[in-house]
Amino acid sequence: MSDTHAETVLFVRETMLEQQEPPSSIVGPVGWARSNLFNGWKNSLLTVLSLAFVFYLLSGLLPWFFSPTWYSTSLTECREILAGHEGACWGVIRERWLQLLFGFYPSELYWRPILTLILLLLALGPVLYTDYFPPKLLYFSAAFPFLMPWLLWGGSIWMPLMVAAGFGIGYAVFAAMMKVANAGISLFVAAVVAVLWWIFLAAPVANGIASLVPLLPLEPVPSRNFGGFMLSVTIGVTAIGCSLPIGIVLALGRRSDLPLVKVLCVCFIEFIRGVPLITLLFVASVLLNIFLPPGTNFDIILRVMIMVTLFASAYMAEVIRGGLAALPSGQYEAADALGLDYWKAQRLIIMPQALKISIPGIVSTFIGVFKDTTLVSIIGLIDPLGLANAIRADTAWNGVYWELFIFIGAVFFIFCFSMSRYSMYLERKLQTGHH
Amino acid sequence: MTTLTDPPAESFKLSMLVYDTRYRSYTFQIIALIAVLTLLGWLTNNTVQNLHDLGKEVDFGFLNTPAGYDINQRLIEYDNQDTHLRAAFVGLLNTLLVAVLGCVTATIIGVIVGVLRLSSNWLVARLMTVYVEMFRNVPVLMWIVLAMAILIESLPSPRDFRGDTPEATMKLFDTVAFTNRGVYVPEPLFSRGIGDLSVFGAFGISLDLVAIIVVLIGSFWVAKRIGRKADATQEATGVRPRTWHVQTAVIVLPVVLLLILLGFHLGYPALKGFNFQGGTHMRNSLIALWLALSLYTAAFIAENVRAGILAISKGQTEAAAALGLRSNRIMNLVILPQALRVIIPPLISQYLNLTKNSSLAIAVGYMDITGTLMGITLNQTGRELETVLLGMLVYLVISLIISGVMNVYNERKKLVER
Known part of the structure; x- marks a missing residue:
């Protein structure tokens, strides 16, 4: 066949043609621009408009941004330096950046919040990046919540130690009860004992020991001196850390078979989610003292922390409930078939998967909580925004606003953006499907 | 030989309350109930005790006393001799005003940005990403305060509009004045208006507005009927009669006629003395709040829209194309109905967030x-408990209504599965 074919055709190529370069219009920068920026007249128009917009923005912004006013001491001086040109007045940041970071914390004690931040990063390391940190560091992560208040507020170390002791006592009671009762009862009794310890005994015991053996007493710093980003991070980290476990409990409660528990959880979650955070902060600032026994007067920051934590927990519960609902019911049935009891099934099968599904939601709740810490400026705490208002009220800087808000916004952006990037990293790392 | 016998009837023992799964749930629930009731009782007891010590019994009578303060931005008549209750109502209307304005603007911006983020144009997609990330990662309170600062510091004061060579001029053919005291826009006036409808003698609703809305709804209903009829004709004969000109006429003509009958004209703001008179005055606070809330929420809505469109698998587009549908038909008939099912629930919860964030107005x-x-009512009357609880109740009711709407929608649009 092939012979006849060869005879009927005059010419048959026996070697392949040399490969040619693709036309220059579809590869390289030109090709990229043609396919991504100028494919069709609509897209070309959009591109031109966007370019004009970007050019307009940058031509106004860049000269404004790079203005030589770093060493000015007032807005008037900035105007003199700029001599009629538009420009930023960065002197306000140079003069007040420490205040924006630490509020009115005594400047000779700045090492304490800085050390706390370093320790916080060290404590977060083994939790966030399990691959790069030795697991033993987790013990330090567990100890950090007790170190933080001691370093920030000062005072004797015995108080946080006694609070930590409550967990120890609870565990001891739990271990002792396990010999005579089942897990549920033991847990309940242990919790009751620990709570009783915290309410009635921890403070007197700590004060008693502190007056006898003052171990590592730090100079106390009152809450009214807290401010700036230190305050935001303190409230944010506490609320984030506490809201996850409470949220898990609430989510399990909402999906519980026990109707009463379910109703209680639903009421709590829907109530908290139905009101704005600012009203809860009003409760913290004016009502909490009315709800508590006469004479109780505890710290405003602590009150705010409690309210923000409750707020975050309700949102967290809904996110985790979503994760639980998204889990195929086969997982629950498989856990039952293996003979696991409720808590073992939750711990080994359900929660690891449900939490993994809910990572994006959990992290966006975290970001939301951290951003919402700015609301405390409305009830009179001096967070970055409160400080910005105070600085703008100063005669030297009256009329400055872009510079301050750019600084504050940039810091918030760095925190929140890195949180969202971390959640993407975690999602990729925990990805077990085939994609 | 099979004999079925009941298991030996056990006598009830106290330990069964803990170990027997039949009874254990009751035990736990009763313990939980007792714990919650104890907590509530303790809180109530403390509250009563504390209020008694302060000499303030719970009493909502203050709501009927004169408020004594002015509210500059209001939708209904109010002066400082009116009651606290009316002041609260004015406040509620203001909340709803900014919430509705914000939701509408946020939806428009959010949908546009969300679609543009998926654009094949690299530059546009990047710009939209920058916008979304910038607004999502910075607190909304900062945007609100910043918007307010910009409006106050950068806009000209009314006095700059005076003189023969003013430093500032009115914009949009001399109809709108942007000043640092707010924006003055033309107001609709009716020279042959039909007056106000008094609701319980408390406040008036403009009958002109009601008439316009009623006529509009009627016209849209008629236009829709014409569309249905065209559908039926198309089903029967395969040829769709041209209806758009009839529909446009049905919608436009009655309203125009009504406006002429009512003597509709615009009242323009004009500089008189030291300030602008006439027109509608939108305070800076309202504009700053509206702008900041819209832009902030729009960033979240854009993400929801993008996620919704991405959630529809590519096979749907391809299948629709294989059926011979044109690209706009594919969007309208295949992609959007499915994407909306994904988009609407988070969209409504964004509306809820916007409404709750509007409380940052303070x-x-x-x-x-x-x-x-x-x-102000809290500060003037010193009734912390009553005012805060009442305020929370109001927000709770608004939230429950919005989530109720969402549940109804979800129920109607639920995928019907086997």
Whole structure:
């Protein structure tokens, strides 16, 4: 066949043609621009408009941004330096950046919040990046919540130690009860004992020991001196850390078979989610003292922390409930078939998967909580925004606003953006499907 | 030989309350109930005790006493001799006003940005990403305060509009004045208006507005009927009659006729003395709040829209194309109905967030329910418990209504599965 074919055709190529370069219009920068920026007249128009917009923005912004006013001491001086040109007045940041970071914390004690931040990063390391940190560091992560208040507020170390002791006592009671009762009862009794310890005994015991053996007493710093980003991070980290476990409990409660528990959880979650955070902060600032026994007067920051934590927990519960609902019911049935009891099934099968599904939601709740810490400026705490208002009220800087808000916004952006990037990293790392 | 016998009837023992799964759930629930009731009782007891010590019994009578403060941005008549209750109502209307304005603007911006983020144009997609990330990662309160600062510091004061060579001029053919005291826009006036409808003698609703809305709804209903009829004709004969000109006429003509009958004209703002007179005055606080809330929420809505469109698998587009549908038909008939099912629930919860975030109005002095009831009324009467609880109740009711709407929608649009 092939012979006849060869005879009927005059010419048959026996070697392949040399490969040619693709036309220059579809590869390289030109090709990229043609396919991504100028494919069709609509897209070309959009591109031109966007370019004009970007050019307009940058031509106004860049000269404004790079203005030589770093060493000015007032807005008037900035105007003199700029001599009629538009420009930023960065002197306000140079003069007040420490205040924006630490509020009115005594400047000779700045090492304490800085050390706390370093320790916080060290404590977060083994939790966030399990691959790069030795697991033993987790013990330090567990100890950090007790170190933080001691370093920030000062005072004797015995108080946080006694609070930590409550967990120890609870565990001891739990271990002792396990010999005579089942897990549920033991847990309940242990919790009751620990709570009783915290309410009635921890403070007197700590004060008693502190007056006898003052171990590592730090100079106390009152809450009214807290401010700036230190305050935001303190409230944010506490609320984030506490809201996850409470949220898990609430989510399990909402999906519980026990109707009463379910109703209680639903009421709590829907109530908290139905009101704005600012009203809860009003409760913290004016009502909490009315709800508590006469004479109780505890710290405003602590009150705010409690309210923000409750707020975050309700949102967290809904996110985790979503994760639980998204889990195929086969997982629950498989856990039952293996003979696991409720808590073992939750711990080994359900929660690891449900939490993994809910990572994006959990992290966006975290970001939301951290951003919402700015609301405390409305009830009179001096967070970055409160400080910005105070600085703008100063005669030297009256009329400055872009510079301050750019600084504050940039810091918030760095925190929140890195949180969202971390959640993407975690999602990729925990990805077990085939994609 | 099979004999079925009941298991030996056990006598009830106290330990069964803990070990027997039949009884254990009751035990736990009763313990939980007792714990919660104890907590509530303890809180109530403390509250009663504390209030008694302060000499303030719970009493909502203060709501009927004169408020004694002015509210500059209001939708209904109000003066400082009116009651606290009316002040709170003015605040509630202000909350709803900014919430509705914000939701509408946020939806428009959000949908546009969300679609553009998926654009094949690299530059546009990047710009939209920058916008979304910038607004999502910075607190909304900062945007509100910043918007307020920009409006106050950068806009000209009314006095700059005076003189023969003014430093500032009115924009949009001399109809709108942007000043640092707010924006003055033309107001609709009716020279042959039909007056106000008094609701319980408390406040009036403009009958002109009601008439316009009723006529509009009627016209749209008629236009829709014409569309249905065209559908039926198409089903029967395969040829769709041209209806758009009839529909447009049905919608436009009656309203225009009504406006002429009512003597509709615009009242333009004009500089008189030291300030602008006439026109509608939108305070800076309202504009700052509206702008900041819309832009902030729009960033979240854009993400929801993008996620919704991405959630529809590519096979749907391809299948529709294989059926011979044109690209706009594919979008309208295949992609959007499916994407909306994904988009709407998070969209409504964004509306909920926007409404709750509108309580930050207090930071710029916009008198919403937080600023009136939980702000000035609280400070003037010293009734912390009553005002804060009432304010929370109002927000709770708004939230429950919005989530109720969402549940109804979800129920109607639920995928019907086997």
